[in-house]
Amino acid sequence: MSIGPFSAVRGVVVLSSPDGRKHKYNEVSFGFNVGKRIPVKFQLPDIPLPHAAFKGNGVTGSGSTIDFDGGGVVFMTPTFQGDELSTDDFSGAANSIEGGGGLLVAYGYTFLFTGMPQAVLLAGLSNPAFLGIALRTAKGLIIIRGISEGLIDGLGVTSSFGALSYGGEYVE
8 A cells, every 4th residue: 555655565475485385474564655657548537535634645555365366486695594595584674675567457576675684674774874784684585476456557666664474384
């Protein structure tokens, strides 16, 4: 969901381990976005909102379920010290960069840096000079492609900061 330049995400990331088991991670993040609507003749009609609350700001929202087509790949980062990422290596602070667009149905990609120590990410948020250090502490990089639906009629890019928490084995 986005209001003006601010965004909030609550979602689930499902990863398959090398042994074929699926694991669920809960994602919560907040960030900033920029977007551009498609040409006027293709835009969806605007929904009137209370001007006091949203004056000059656009409100967008989209969603998807596990039934939507999606997929991705997982990489170990150069700073990861080990042979194989474990379920615990994805938990912790996370940073995502997401881009996508469409009309009613959107296609997008997310680059999700995971497993960062929370204190290091907070230092990076309070002082941008430390943000590069925070990103270099990530243990994994997940690249996700997906589809979502909603009141969508444009293109956008979002950078978010938050956390992933392990939710156990995923059962379909």
